Amino acid sequence: MAYDKFSVIKSPAVPLPVENVDTDQIIPARFLKAVERKGFGENLFRDWRYNKDGSPKSDFPLNNAKYSGKILVAGKNFGSGSSREHAAWAIYDYGFRVVVSSFFADIFKNNAINNGLLPVVVTPEFLERIFETIEKNPEAEFKTNLKEQTLTNLTTGETEEFEINAYKKHCLKNGLDDIDYLVRMKDEITAFEEANS
Amino acid sequence: MEAKTLFDKIWDSHVVKKVEGGPNVLYIDRHLIHEVTSPVAFLGLKNRGLKVFRPEQTTATPDHNVPTENQHLSIVDELSRNQVEMLKRNCAEHGIKYHDLQSEGHGIVHIIGPEKGLTQPGMTIVCGDSHTSTHGAFGAIAFGIGTSEVEMVLASQSIMQPKPKKMRITINGELKQGVTAKDIALFIISKISTSGGTGHFIEYAGSAIKSLSMEGRMTLCNLSIESGARGGMIAPDETTFNYMKGREFVPKGKDWEQAVEKWKNLKSDEDAVFDTEYSYDAADIEPMITYGTNPGMGIGITKNIPIYNGMGESDKKTLEKALKYMEFSPGDKMLGKTIDYVFLGSCTNGRIEDFRAFTAFVKGKKKAPNVNAWLVPGSKHVEQQIKEEGLLEILEEAGFKLRQPGCSACLAMNDDKIPEGKYAVSTTNRNFEGRQGPGARTLLASPLTAAAAAITGKVTDPRELMDNEFLETDKTLEPV
Numbered sequence: 001m002a003y004d005k006f007s008v009i010k011s012p013a014v015p016l017p018v019e020n021v022d023t024d025q026i027i028p029a030r031f032l033k034a035v036e037r038k039g040f041g042e043n044l045f046r047d048w049r050y051n052k053d054g055s056p057k058s059d060f061p062l063n064n065a066k067y068s069g070k071i072l073v074a075g076k077n078f079g080s081g082s083s084r085e086h087a088a089w090a091i092y093d094y095g096f097r098v099v100v101s102s103f104f105a106d107i108f109k110n111n112a113i114n115n116g117l118l119p120v121v122v123t124p125e126f127l128e129r130i131f132e133t134i135e136k137n138p139e140a141e142f143k144t145n146l147k148e149q150t151l152t153n154l155t156t157g158e159t160e161e162f163e164i165n166a167y168k169k170h171c172l173k174n175g176l177d178d179i180d181y182l183v184r185m186k187d188e189i190t191a192f193e194e195a196n197s
Numbered sequence: 198m199e200a201k202t203l204f205d206k207i208w209d210s211h212v213v214k215k216v217e218g219g220p221n222v223l224y225i226d227r228h229l230i231h232e233v234t235s236p237v238a239f240l241g242l243k244n245r246g247l248k249v250f251r252p253e254q255t256t257a258t259p260d261h262n263v264p265t266e267n268q269h270l271s272i273v274d275e276l277s278r279n280q281v282e283m284l285k286r287n288c289a290e291h292g293i294k295y296h297d298l299q300s301e302g303h304g305i306v307h308i309i310g311p312e313k314g315l316t317q318p319g320m321t322i323v324c325g326d327s328h329t330s331t332h333g334a335f336g337a338i339a340f341g342i343g344t345s346e347v348e349m350v351l352a353s354q355s356i357m358q359p360k361p362k363k364m365r366i367t368i369n370g371e372l373k374q375g376v377t378a379k380d381i382a383l384f385i386i387s388k389i390s391t392s393g394g395t396g397h398f399i400e401y402a403g404s405a406i407k408s409l410s411m412e413g414r415m416t417l418c419n420l421s422i423e424s425g426a427r428g429g430m431i432a433p434d435e436t437t438f439n440y441m442k443g444r445e446f447v448p449k450g451k452d453w454e455q456a457v458e459k460w461k462n463l464k465s466d467e468d469a470v471f472d473t474e475y476s477y478d479a480a481d482i483e484p485m486i487t488y489g490t491n492p493g494m495g496i497g498i499t500k501n502i503p504i505y506n507g508m509g510e511s512d513k514k515t516l517e518k519a520l521k522y523m524e525f526s527p528g529d530k531m532l533g534k535t536i537d538y539v540f541l542g543s544c545t546n547g548r549i550e551d552f553r554a555f556t557a558f559v560k561g562k563k564k565a566p567n568v569n570a571w572l573v574p575g576s577k578h579v580e581q582q583i584k585e586e587g588l589l590e591i592l593e594e595a596g597f598k599l600r601q602p603g604c605s606a607c608l609a610m611n612d613d614k615i616p617e618g619k620y621a622v623s624t625t626n627r628n629f630e631g632r633q634g635p636g637a638r639t640l641l642a643s644p645l646t647a648a649a650a651a652i653t654g655k656v657t658d659p660r661e662l663m664d665n666e667f668l669e670t671d672k673t674l675e676p677v
Contacts, residue, residue: 022491085345105395189354
């Protein structure tokens with residue numbers, strides 16, 4: 001799936017200090033009926049973000065005008081539950097390019113990277129200080145550098161390195177996906193099938 | 198030679214290539230698709246001008262979105278109908294076997310795979326659904342994938358994945374009466390949490406696991422994902438082979454004998470090393486129920502909801518949020534709480550043994566008038582068995598009705614939604630906020646505990662109502 005090439009993102013961040021945010025909260029099942037990958041951002045965090053009558057819930061961070069930016073910061077075990085890739089699509093479609101947490105669920109993490117959304121794992125302490133920084137100054141900026149594999153809290157000057165494998169890093173930097181790679185491998189795959197039949 | 202786990206043996210034999218500094222290219226034997234997570238994948242193929250690489254290795258069924266009443270009529274909801282029709286068109290265009298809503302072979306994707314013998318030991322099986330872990334019960338590597346990966350499998354019969362770590366969970370001893378595979382799973386998740394399995398693939402072992410029927414094993418493996426694990430598996434044995442023999446897609450005659458001989462080798466070497474190990478005593482497990490908003494928030498049914506005292510700040514915050522949603526208080530007893538709905542079904546507990554257990558329990562009793570009960574078989578085949586075995590009459594006599602197969606209120610994509618604020622004792626897999634309908638409150642439990650709640654209208658320990666008559670009919674829980 002085509003997405004923007006990823007390099008450096010410097011931006012304020014939106015805090016979501018909740019643990020175990022499951023993909024049913026990110027995008028409830030009733031919004032999975034589309035047959036194209038469009039418009040999921042509208043329903044991102046639908047039931048936490050809107051009242052039943054469709055009016056925004058004022059206490060939800062996405063509805064708070066003081067928070068903005070391309071970085072979502074969430075509590076540990078983000079993206080648990082359903083494998084729905086719509087969760088990654090919704091976060092990307094809303095305008096985020098990075099999700100920071102101290103722990104991600106496996107399927108969500110894969111889905112995010114496959115869609116140009118960078119999951120950044122930081123230590124619980126670093127995460128705590130990011131939340132503190134945003135609370136003091138919602139306009140505080142953070143810098144994600146994919147090449148260096150670092151996330152910097154520009155207010156405190158602290159930097160943490162994050163892990164990403166070399167192959168996925170290459171894909172993200174160049175806007176490539178696995179399908180291009182696998183389709184080029186069809187002869188090898190066919191040979192594997194023959195050897196194992 | 199280095200000692201290998203069951204997981205290593207299957208994974209390593211499916212690696213087409215190890216990408217330098219990256220994931221493995223993993224060959225996929227069996228691919229299952231449904232209407233919700235496949236349309237964008239087919240669209241991707243079309244945009245790239247690609248055909249499905251191995252259409253005969255993919256099987257399709259619409260399940261997430263389908264109504265569970267009047268399935269002979271056109272689907273009323275336009276968006277749902279569109280998704281189902283698109284799956285049918287995509288399958289026709291690419292030569293993929295499609296099990297239409299009206300056909301005999303229809304059902305929830307993870308119910309029909311094993312039913313048809315598509316699920317076999319030693320295979321790699323994927324589907325755009327996290328509960329694909331169900332198929333691990335047969336000693337297969339089975340896990341859920343995203344839509345991009347569905348497109349990869351359609352395009353190349355392979356995906357790119359880093360090899361997970363290995364975990365073994367051993368449960369020895371004898372299960373107490375009234376304790377089911379569902380209770381084992383909820384017990385494990387309550388111990389290791391919804392993130393305890395993350396990054397791992399689980400192998401379940403021990404005498405209590407061995408004693409489970411094939412369907413019980415499927416329930417257990419199904420819930421592996423709720424601990425965060427990619428999947429769970431159990432080494433195949435006689436129970437596995439007895440279940441499989443004669444099913445539509447399994448080898449026949451001499452091929453069957455040869456396959457079984459090969460499958461018997463699918464087990465972890467004795468000195469194989471796991472990255473993480475847990476061990477529990479079966480006798481410590483009682484019927485479980487959840488009180489919160491993730492499957493790790495479960496307790497033995499006679500226990501009380503935890504109190505904040507002694508909890509860390511973040512755990513306290515998480516519990517507070519959950520109890521506010523559930524309108525429960527710390528320290529509350531679960532027993533005796535009034536409930537409004539009972540849901541029996543889903544890929545977790547929608548198989549014939551689940552219906553036999555539920556039916557044996559409610560036989561000769563009456564559904565509580567305050568309870569709305571939705572009984573949804575996992576497949577047309579299960580529905581047929583319910584009728585043929587005479588379970589339907591018993592259920593109707595007790596005041597229950599049977600709906601038609603589908604995922605239904607497990608994720609409430611169709612019209613089967615638990616209303617806002619209502620409590621449902623549900624045999625499904627997730628009690629997340631709004632999972633069974635906006636504002637719905639889910640208490641996860643076994644079919645027996647669901648049956649007990651349906652009879653009394655409150656959270657009830659099923660063991661209190663298991664009389665001699667039930668014990669006599671308990672033999673119906675045996676596999677066919």
